[in-house]
Amino acid sequence: MNDSAKADVKSSLQRLSEGLDLSSRSSASNRVSGNKRASSTENLRIKVARILSNQHATEDSVERLWTDEFSPRTVTDLVGNSSAINVLRSWLLQWSARKFNVQLKGQDRKCILISGPPGVGKTTTAVLLCKELGLQTLNINASDSRGKSGKVVDGIAGTLASAVREFVTNKCIGSDSEQTVRSALIMDEVDGMAGGDRGGLSELIDIIKQTRIPIICICNDRYSQKLKTLANYCVDLPFQRPNKLQIRKYVVQLANSKRLQIDQDSVDSLIEANNNDLRSIINQLQLWSMGAILESKETSRVKKDVSLGVFQAIDVMFRPSVHGTLDARLSLSFTHGDLLSLFVHENYPCMRPKDSVSDLQRLVHMAAAASRVSEGDVFASTISRTQNWSILPSANVIASVLPSSAVSGAREISAQGERNTHRFPSCLGRISSKSKSQRLLHKTHMHVCASGILRTSAREFCLRYMNLVRRLLTLPLFSEARGGKELAGVENVLDFMHTYHFTREDWDDIQIFTRLSGKGPLFESPGAQIHTSVKAAFTRACKHSLSLSTKAT
Amino acid sequence: MSAALWVDKHRPHELGDATTVNARTAKHLKLLIARGDCPHLFFHGPSGAGKKTLALAVLREIFGAGVEKVKLENKTWKIDQNDRGVEVELAMMSSNFHCEMNPSDCGSKDRYVVQEVIKEMARSRPIDADGIEGYKVLVLTEVDRLSREAQYGLRRTMEKYSASCRLFLIAERPSKVMDALQSRCLPIRVPGPSIEEIENLLHEVAKKEKLELPPELATRVAQASGRNMRRALLTLETCRVMNYPFKPTQAVQTTDWELYINQIGSEILAEQSPSRLLQVRGRLYELFVNCIPPEIILTNLAKALMKRVDVEVKHQICFWAAHFEVRMQRGGKPIMHLEAFVAQFMALYKSHLVAAFG
Structure with a gap:
């Protein structure tokens, strides 16, 4: 341990003195908070002394940020993601041995895409691993190339492009032979790239096609729309947050080395409160150690300040609670905004209120919740219409908190075989299919209006005409009604369509937006009852008459 | 023309043709036009009473058969609002003499239509062969569905451009058209025929x-x-x-969606429970996808429910239907209000049943 630490410090000293600060910038940005830059050689010397004296921290020594002090120096220092690290290592090792083809799938791609939440050590891993394998790295961060100047030409596609291109295609960097790869390119925050540098991503893909060295791309959200094309050229390597066990082990180790007394429960609550973020756990530990009070009271007061996902949030909203948690619920509804009220609307009938004995009571509670939901909608649309955001708290109380408290209780399934979990609001999908059919209706109405005969609004057209129109468009084609003479019906339909300027697409569209799902003869789709041969003849006739009418005009 | 629907085929085109229904109103209008100028007109009356037929017949009376040569345009208007550009797309039917549109199709952007689009329309004045400046007529339909802001905008437009432009407003419910607009027009009530x-x-x-x-x-x-x-x-x-030939006893066809709403009504009356509410929600969504306006669903549903309940429940149905209709007008997601109405009905009907039968 001592030897490796010494070597490590030595190398970092060397790097500093050489001013070759290629890789430390990235580790500073990701693993360590900002003041790494401020770390002077002075500090480093102190550290050397401290490490040499086997970590006997003296009372008068300058306290440094623990996150600095314990930032990983070798790959083995990293917590968690060991399998992902192994994949990356073997990918890097075998890089030059492979024959590359852009179309290749799986491990044989020329670029690797590391993805994961912030603070799990993606950049650090990449940098440390490259160092371990003796690769020289060029680290390009999307935030470097954008920023204050705000010029799009400064990005990957602009002035940086030639430098990067040169770097990845240069044959001379590997001095011994072409086979050994001596350098690697790390593209940090590629998901931030699309916003600032236009054309950056396509440039990057171009670079991947040409590269002679491995390229490591790093992003937070692998499924981002922006990265869709890039992902096709990369090996996918997701990083996860280290799990509780791994962190616990590390934290206990750390506490021991700092001679902190901390019990198991506090560690657990600490980990939970920080949502498995190692960096903030270390910061918190340091804070405690400074206060020098580490009683169980203190740790039990660790407040969970983690944003809940909306599904968890809706669970909390509906949970009956004796405590005055209005504030907690209100803050949840602030976090999730309108979506939470949609969730409440979707799920309130599934709740069995805790104090409802009879069915009637349950219905009364349900009606109260429904009424609040409807009132909340009035508030929401008032806000959006008048932009009067000062009523947002009341709106949230009415739209989310009140209805969910009115029916708070246990969730129940309403039909057999249904999953007893809160559902995503179906309202959103329904709204989109509604607007689709509205669009189709308006299109059809436009065509009909063009005929000049019909003089009514789209609304009346849909309400009153559609019933008859649909029958006139389909009934003549039914085999039963015509008794085998349905082909003659095609003429009638065409005649009608001609008069009202319906097109063949309108015919299909009308079937879509006049369809009601259900059982019985009322709900059968007329399109399905038409014989295939009749339909084919109809389509042919439509095409024919259409070509005639275009010729005429 | 032979294949046209009867309702379109037998529509009167001239004021003189209107003999069966609205004959008196047509005669009055004819006299009015004969005097020369024509004021702004405001046709109001229930659906299917002949408002638009009358309006178009008046146009024909003024301008002759030329108004029937219409062309349909789907125009996109770019409007510069202080800091951002707004794009409004609106279909309109226009002839050389008039232009017909439904600004409420634009939803919340309708005020831009009345402010800008109409202004632009009204600015250009047609000149007839003798060099006399005439006027254009703008036919606005469904004025009662215009937002309040749009109605305010319209008020200004009407005054400013009254020399070059006449407005024919068509609405079902005059109460939803603000007084200031009504007083600028000659109101013509077109009652539903007996x-x-x-x-x-x-x-x-x-x-x-x-x-x-x-x-x-x-x-x-x-x-x-x-x-x-x-x-x-x-x-x-x-x-x-x-079915033809007609039989005196044959069923009178109603539309599918009306049957569907009636069916929802009987489902609610048959069972009041949360699971039924969820089922009804699905059905309501289905009606939305069929482009049935929510206020019509609410009215029909309330009527369907009222058919088969006791008198005291009827009062409450009316009350709650009105209550949630108001909210629906002011809110943005009709499903929530319709559902709240159904839930409210379920609760009160159930309590009524419990009180009556234990």
Whole structure:
């Protein structure tokens, strides 16, 4: 341990003195908070002394940020993601041995895409691993190339492009032979790239096609729309947050080395409160150690300040609670905004209120919740219409908190075989299919209006005409009604369509937006009852008459 | 023209043609036009009473047959609002003399339409062959569905451009059109025709179509029409499509969505429970996808429920239907209000049942 630490410090000293600060910038940005830059050689010397004296921290020594002090120096220092690290290592090792083809799938791609939440050590891993394998790295961060100047030409596609291109295609960097790869390119925050540098991503893909060295791309959200094309050229390597066990082990180790007394429960609550973020756990530990009070009271007061996902949030909203948690619920509804009220609307009938004995009571509670939901909608649309955001708290109380408290209780399934979990609001999908059919209706109405005969609004057209129109468009084609003479019906339909300027697409569209799902003869789709041969003849006739009418005009 | 629906085929085109229904109003209008100038007109009355037919007949009376040569445009208007550009797309039918549009199609952007689009329309004045400046007519339909802001905008436009532009406003409910607008127009009430008038109309159309129409069926169709000419004629034609020759006892066809709403009503009456509410929610969504306006669903549903309940419940149904209709007008997601109405009804109906039968 001592030897490796010494070597490590030595190398970092060397790097500093050489001013070759290629890789430390990235580790500073990701693993360590900002003041790494401020770390002077002075500090480093102190550290050397401290490490040499086997970590006997003296009372008068300058306290440094623990996150600095314990930032990983070798790959083995990293917590968690060991399998992902192994994949990356073997990918890097075998890089030059492979024959590359852009179309290749799986491990044989020329670029690797590391993805994961912030603070799990993606950049650090990449940098440390490259160092371990003796690769020289060029680290390009999307935030470097954008920023204050705000010029799009400064990005990957602009002035940086030639430098990067040169770097990845240069044959001379590997001095011994072409086979050994001596350098690697790390593209940090590629998901931030699309916003600032236009054309950056396509440039990057171009670079991947040409590269002679491995390229490591790093992003937070692998499924981002922006990265869709890039992902096709990369090996996918997701990083996860280290799990509780791994962190616990590390934290206990750390506490021991700092001679902190901390019990198991506090560690657990600490980990939970920080949502498995190692960096903030270390910061918190340091804070405690400074206060020098580490009683169980203190740790039990660790407040969970983690944003809940909306599904968890809706669970909390509906949970009956004796405590005055209005504030907690209100803050949840602030976090999730309108979506939470949609969730409440979707799920309130599934709740069995805790104090409802009879069915009637349950219905009364349900009606109260429904009424609040409807009132909340009035508030929401008032806000959006008048932009009067000062009523947002009341709106949230009415739209989310009140209805969910009115029916708070246990969730129940309403039909057999249904999953007893809160559902995503179906309202959103329904709204989109509604607007689709509205669009189709308006299109059809436009065509009909063009005929000049019909003089009514789209609304009346849909309400009153559609019933008859649909029958006139389909009934003549039914085999039963015509008794085998349905082909003659095609003429009638065409005649009608001609008069009202319906097109063949309108015919299909009308079937879509006049369809009601259900059982019985009322709900059968007329399109399905038409014989295939009749339909084919109809389509042919439509095409024919259409070509005639275009010729005429 | 032969394949056109009866309701379109037998529509009167001139004021003189309107003999069966609205004959008096037509005569008055004819006299008004004969005097020369024409004020802004505000046609109001229930659906299917003949408002638009009258309005178009007035246009024909003023400008002659030229107004029937219309072209349809789907125009995109770019409007510069202080800091951002707004794009409004609106379909309009226009001839050389008039232009017809439905600004409420634009939803919340309707005020830009009345402010900008109409302004632009009104700015250009047609000049006839003698060099006399005439005026254009703007026909605005569904004025009652315009937002309040749009109505304010319209008020200004009407005054400013009254020299070059006349407005024909068409609305179902005058109460939703602000007084300031109404007072700038000559209001023309177009009442829904009486049942007898509709019956006569049906017989007249049947005669033109050379059909045998049993008087019993005509009466029943007229009664089912709710004093709506359009509905009566379309129903009659649907009956003809479904079954001809007519039988006096044959079923009067109603639209599918009306049947569907009635079915929802009986489902609610059969069972009041949360799971039924969820089922009804699905059905309501289905109606939305069929482009049935939510306020019509609410009205019909309330009527369907009222058919089969006791008197005291009826009062409450009316109360709650009105209550949630107001919210629906002010809110943005109709499903929530419809559902709240259903939930409210379930609770009160259940408590009524429990009180009556224990």
